[in-house]
Amino acid sequence: MKKIINQPGDVVTQMVKGLASAHADILAQVPDTQVLYRTVETPNIVGIVSGGGSGHEPSHAGFVGKGMLSAAVSGEVFTSPTPDQIFEGIKAADNGAGVFLVIKNYTGDVMNFEIAQEFAEAEGIETAAIIVDDDIAMEDSTYTAGRRGIAGTVFMHKIIGYYADQGKSLTELADIAVKVNNNLKSIGLALSAATVPEVGKPGFDIADDEFEYGIGIHGEPGYRREKIKPASEMAAELIARLNEEFAWAEGDHYAVLVNGMGGTPLMELYLFWNDIHEQLTAAGLQIDFVKVGNLMTSLDMEGASLTLLKVPSEDAEWITALQAPVNTAAWG
Amino acid sequence: MKKIINQPGDVVTQMVKGLASAHADILAQVPDTQVLYRTVETPNIVGIVSGGGSGHEPSHAGFVGKGMLSAAVSGEVFTSPTPDQIFEGIKAADNGAGVFLVIKNYTGDVMNFEIAQEFAEAEGIETAAIIVDDDIAMEDSTYTAGRRGIAGTVFMHKIIGYYADQGKSLTELADIAVKVNNNLKSIGLALSAATVPEVGKPGFDIADDEFEYGIGIHGEPGYRREKIKPASEMAAELIARLNEEFAWAEGDHYAVLVNGMGGTPLMELYLFWNDIHEQLTAAGLQIDFVKVGNLMTSLDMEGASLTLLKVPSEDAEWITALQAPVNTAAWG
Numbered sequence A, B: 001m002k003k004i005i006n007q008p009g010d011v012v013t014q015m016v017k018g019l020a021s022a023h024a025d026i027l028a029q030v031p032d033t034q035v036l037y038r039t040v041e042t043p044n045i046v047g048i049v050s051g052g053g054s055g056h057e058p059s060h061a062g063f064v065g066k067g068m069l070s071a072a073v074s075g076e077v078f079t080s081p082t083p084d085q086i087f088e089g090i091k092a093a094d095n096g097a098g099v100f101l102v103i104k105n106y107t108g109d110v111m112n113f114e115i116a117q118e119f120a121e122a123e124g125i126e127t128a129a130i131i132v133d134d135d136i137a138m139e140d141s142t143y144t145a146g147r148r149g150i151a152g153t154v155f156m157h158k159i160i161g162y163y164a165d166q167g168k169s170l171t172e173l174a175d176i177a178v179k180v181n182n183n184l185k186s187i188g189l190a191l192s193a194a195t196v197p198e199v200g201k202p203g204f205d206i207a208d209d210e211f212e213y214g215i216g217i218h219g220e221p222g223y224r225r226e227k228i229k230p231a232s233e234m235a236a237e238l239i240a241r242l243n244e245e246f247a248w249a250e251g252d253h254y255a256v257l258v259n260g261m262g263g264t265p266l267m268e269l270y271l272f273w274n275d276i277h278e279q280l281t282a283a284g285l286q287i288d289f290v291k292v293g294n295l296m297t298s299l300d301m302e303g304a305s306l307t308l309l310k311v312p313s314e315d316a317e318w319i320t321a322l323q324a325p326v327n328t329a330a331w332g
Helices: A008-022 A083-093 A107-122 A152-165 A170-182 A231-246 A266-282 A317-323 B008-022 B083-093 B107-122 B152-165 B170-182 B231-246 B266-282 B317-323
Strands: A027-029 A035-038 A047-054 A071-077 A099-104 A127-132 A184-190 A210-213 A224-227 A253-260 A286-293 A303-310 B027-029 B035-038 B047-054 B071-077 B099-104 B127-132 B184-190 B210-213 B224-227 B253-260 B286-293 B303-310
Touching (some): A008 A027, A008 A071, A047 A152, A071 A083, A099 A170, A107 A127, A127 A152, A152 A170, A152 A184, A152 A317, A170 A184, A184 A231, A184 A253, A210 A231, A253 A317, A266 A303, A266 B008, A286 A317, B008 B071, B047 B083, B047 B152, B071 B083, B099 B107, B107 B127, B127 B152, B127 B170, B152 B170, B152 B184, B152 B253, B152 B303, B184 B253, B210 B231, B253 B266, B266 B286, B266 B303, B286 B317
Parallel strands (some): A047 A071, A047 A099, A253 A286, B047 B071, B047 B099, B253 B286
Antiparallel strands (some): A027 A035, B035 B071, B184 B210, B253 B303
16 A cells, blocks of 8 residues: 555544644634534524545535535544534534534434434534435445435535525525435446555455446445446446436536546546536536536545536526535635 | 546547536637637736646646636647647737746747747737746756756746736736746655556556655656655655755745645645644744645646745735635636
């Protein structure tokens, strides 16, 4: 294993310190925790908390700041944060209007966030939550009952963060989040496996000329392995799978996220987006918003995922929400 | 070679199309070229043009927009753009106040940008240029006479872009750029080699337990290979080399860029920054600005570079310039 790290057991602690000092203008660390919370402009609005295992950077701390998250909780690498840590995040995010939690659908995350909600309620902090399960590749995966939560979660952060800034209540945010989640679908592929520092070797073996469709952001198995093929054919497969969910019609409106897994450079992501764009446009879809970048990663894994958010005509404001300027480390 | 691409010869063309459609709100492609130019708010100020070989994304197109570049010219992978293409960039950037060129010090880039300047002058467009040579690792490298231009170039874009937006003249920008360049030093390290799509294999061999100090952003050789060691020791070496140049005193002011080479995830970059921060602070330096991210990459190479910009007290406005909000794809 070659990485720019010190002791493998210290990577999260040292990364969180680095995040805190690099972005001291917008966030701070709750002392003795792995919680980073928004310090820039904290009006009396609903706080938004997300988090999960580390290794998905810039998720989730990179989205803490004005217009997105109020706090992010980092567990150990690919490991759910503990209820205590999540509770610290909730307290840091609370400005008196309650706290909304964005949880990716993994069994450990769901359990620990729910326990933290109980702690919060016991202290009089009202909470609500959405469980994001955007990954259409698999049902019931290694760490998950149902579908996994992956890169689409970043769109959830952005849209819910916008509406929180607009002063929506906890109940209103919960209703919006359910509707966003129902319209949010993702699917990924991987060319290589991530290496968890404390493990020291790649999480799975894959041949030098193969890639796998449907792999999760913790290296959970996907649905098919193939010889490496052109990006346009990879795009066609992901789009076909997504259309099995959406069954779109010409003129339907969508927002798109082309997300890199951490080890794939931007050159490939923009090229992949170019293929996706051509194919979605040929299908007659209206793309109202697009984001390309390494936003929900899996350490050094090579690969990408495609997220589509269907934007119903009565919810055109979601595009405004995605476009609204923010002050965070990682949402440009 | 496993990459998300189509034909290796088409990667730049397809990436440029992808950049143009993904960021259609701020830039556009000059038809039939690999030039992307700013379309958002183009007042009568000096235009700023940069570019070079592709493979360094988000450099340079990711910095086109309000407050940074007016146009970016992408050559083939690791290959200087032609004078014709650069000239198209100059024309696209010209708003009547002349055009300033930011050139990284590689023999091909310098030659082709200078020929393009002659084309521009012949058409009555006034130009000036800075040649950035911030890499202290080596003199006279594979593609370079003197020192190479690497990640520090992004700070040059930001500072010069700010002053152009402030209405500075071509001559004033040239004077600022010389002073910035004199105070701008970088040095990198690599854990693996980049694979150029048309070559199909890594540009050099390196053992599974080794890394190399001083490697360039096109895989040019560095100055020493060692067994992999803790990030804190890597940081100490880079900092010691930089201090051979700066010979800093306690209380000196600096801006810092921790740049990833493309294949290194943010977790490692923030952890590396944490070590750098501790060591620079222990040396008594004042860090007035820091940026961490994959900004001047080398395709999928794993590694990082450290850039320090010394900020003389009479130039404290450089920090304002670095902090000023912009509207670009890649400067957050």
